[in-house]
Amino acid sequence: MTRNGAERGTTEAELIWSALLAIRSVLPSTWTVEPGSQVAECGSRRAYRPDAEFVITAPDGAEATVLLECKSVVVPRDVAGMVNQLKTYAKAAEKRGIEVGGLMLAAPFVSPTTRAQAEQHHLVGWFDLTGNLRLQVERPALFLDRTGSDRNGFRDPADRLLKSLRGPAAAKVVLELFDTSEPVGVRDLAGRAQVGAATSARVLELLDREAVLTRGEDGAVTAVRKRALVDRWVQDYKVMASNEVITTVDPRGLSHALATLPSVDSRVVLTGSAAARAYLPDGLTAVSPLVSLSLYAEDPVGLMDRLGLRSVERGMNVLVMRPYDEVVYARSRRIEGLDYAAPAQVVADLLTGPGRSAEEAQQLMTVLETSEAGWKE
Secondary structure: OOOOOOOOOOOHHHHHHHHHHHHHHOOOOEEEEEEOOOOOOOOOOOEOOOOOEEEEOOOOOOOEEEEEEEEEOOOOHHHHHHHHHHHHHHHHHHHHHOEEEEEEEEEEOHHHHHHHHHHHHHOEEEEOOOEEEEEEEEEOEEEEEEEEOOOOOOOOOOOOOOOOOHHHHHHHHHHHHOOOOOOEEEHHHHHHOOHHHHHHHHHHHHHHOOOOOEOOOOOOEEEOOOOHHHHHOOOOOOHHOOOOOEEEEOOOOHHHHHHHHHOOOOOEEEEEHHHHHHOOOOOOOOOOOOOOOEEEOOOHHHHHHOOOEEEEEOOOEEEEEEEOOOOOHHHHHHEOOEEOHHHHHHHHHHHOOOOHHHHHHHHHHHHHHHHOOOEEE
């Protein structure tokens, strides 16, 4: 019996049994899930053996064999290697006449980014102890999907690696990665982002684990998957929680607010829906009408006084925010007399904003695919 981690106290056998019980619990009683005989093939030096094998049987007798790989810790960059390993086990099974219906991952925690990587590499499922469960098999037709936690509750006190992109310093590195040409080294990136080299190194290490970027042998970043980067950032950044927010209404309407903004003598940067429209090419219609403004303001109270905004709890049409950091001003872009947050910041704000803003974010990212490198999935 192998122990996954001394701090967790979870053995591999316990993890396998937990996965089996979880699958059984969500299937009708007419289905069965049983452990199978492990697949083995002796080569010249070693035997290939998955950590577990489940045989799922439907009421009509159709069977699917699912091979399971257990990990005490799994990060997105490990998924490709793990899948290749499982494929080796599947080939060994086929030589024994066993048709493998799919490959599955089990771990104490499987993060959202790891789950996304698993889907890309055609794993039929995953299981973790927080309640995340996915199993999809073609024959017999089976689809199970349960959502657990997006946060890891199994922490190792000895693990000092950065786990979060929360906070201004991490945001500065993230935003710099959207604009910096590759290759770029740790210290060069730190200088451009105006953070310490240690911060730059820790953020890059996290993003490397999350399979968001590619690094060379010298540690320099050689490629950035920008959609994956923004998806990973918004796991920790939330526009309504990361900034100081005041919900207000302009009684004279959005056109009045937009017309008055150029006369404001303190720094103001538009984000959200209005900013998304500013980055759309001519002739492309936004996916939803403009019903509110989102603003980063250096002096929120002064801005409200200048625009005649009133603080409200309901019916707001102007969201006034004191930003998490001045980087939103430094990276803003001026278009037709108004300042707009950088496209990556706008995408992050839309993805975590209310209403149909996620649809607007997807439209903007599609536009960015044609104008900026790294945005294609």
